[in-house]
Amino acid sequence: MESITNSIQGVPLNHYILFSAILFSIGVMGVLIRRNAIVIFMSVELMLNAVNLLLTAFSVHHGDSSGQVFVFFVMALAAAEVAVGLAIIVMIYRNTHSIDINVLNRLKW
Amino acid sequence: MPIFSLKENWSGKIIQLMNLFYLIAFLSIFFSLLVIFSKNPVYSVLYLIITFFTLTIHYILLNAQFLAIVNFIVYMGAIMVLFLFVLMLLNLNEDSEPMKSNLIKIAGVVAGLCLLVTLIGSFRALADSDPVILKKPEIGLVKNLGKVLFNEFLLPFEVSSVLLLSAMVGAVLLAKKEPKKI
Structure with a gap:
């Protein structure tokens, strides 16, 4: 275990920020270019995980464990969000027989 | 002399494991790109599971063992099974996959890259970063x-x-x- 934790000693914090920014942007891209509601949902999960990783990196860097507790709460929240969101998607599919988000334009205007 | 060689061996191991971070980061980015670009939603879910696994390895590298286990169980175990279950329940596959037109796709990619450039540009304005040091390795x-x-x-x-x-x-x-x- 010691040798594994030695491994990040040389990685600058900026690289963690960069990596999380890239993952977050990929999530945003996924929301923008896909029309399948479930894949959009998965992209949102990707964004949440990018933020989680950055929170953990900051927490380890500052030697403060509050960040990791926040990550734990974010994970609990993500689980609740996924349960409700997928229930909504199942209901939409039952009513419209499609999960194309372009069908859901009744709230437009 | 043996001490010197031991030290060199140690630093060599550090460099080798430092590269491990970049390797895992590359794998995460690669598989997350596959998530959003694969046409079949079932493949998207499977690639997302691999992405979350690489993120679990990141947590282990940061010595956040509790979060690694929670990420492994909750995300890879529970949430992804839920996604896969709903996908298979709705019987979605490549044929029923709605695709946007190419123009909107290109616009989306350009918008995402603009966000990335803005984020990176603002982060470059920050001070030079210190290397991540495990000040208290036991907090995780x-x-x-x-x-x-x-x-x-x-x-x-x-x-x-x-x-x-x-x-x-x-x-x-x-x-x-x-x-x-x-």
């Missing part, structure tokens, strides 16, 4: 996180249990078939 262990969780964060912890309960009730209520109106 289950023992210490449990102590923090049940001392300082006891109220949010209990409230999150109410949140999970309400989410469960809401999911059951939403997914239930509506009774026939008389």
Whole structure:
């Protein structure tokens, strides 16, 4: 275990920020270019995980464990969000027989 | 002389494992790109599982063992199974996959890259970064996180249990078939 934790000693914090920014942007891209509601949902999960990783990196860097507790709460929240969101998607599919988000334009205007 | 060679061996191992971070980061980015660009949604879910696995390895590298286990069980175990279950329940595959037109796709990619450039540009304005150092390597262990969780964060912890309960009730209520109106 010691040798594994030695491994990040040389990685600058900026690289963690960069990596999380890239993952977050990929999530945003996924929301923008896909029309399948479930894949959009998965992209949102990707964004949440990018933020989680950055929170953990900051927490380890500052030697403060509050960040990791926040990550734990974010994970609990993500689980609740996924349960409700997928229930909504199942209901939409039952009513419209499609999960194309372009069908859901009744709230437009 | 043996001490010197030992030291050199140690630093060589550090460099080798430092590259491990970049390798895992590359793998995460690669598989997350596959998530959003693969046409079949089932493949998207499978690639997302691999992405979450690489993120679990990141947590282990940061010595956040509790979060690594929680990420492994909750994300890869529970949430991804839920996604896969719903996908297979709805019988979605490549044929029924709605695709946007190419123009909108290119616009989306350009917008995402603009966001990335803006983020990176703003982060470059920050001070030069120090290397990540494990000041207190033990903070990510289950023992210490449990102590923090049940001392300082006891109220949010209990409230999150109410949140999970309400989410469960809401999911059951939403997914239930509506009774026939008389």
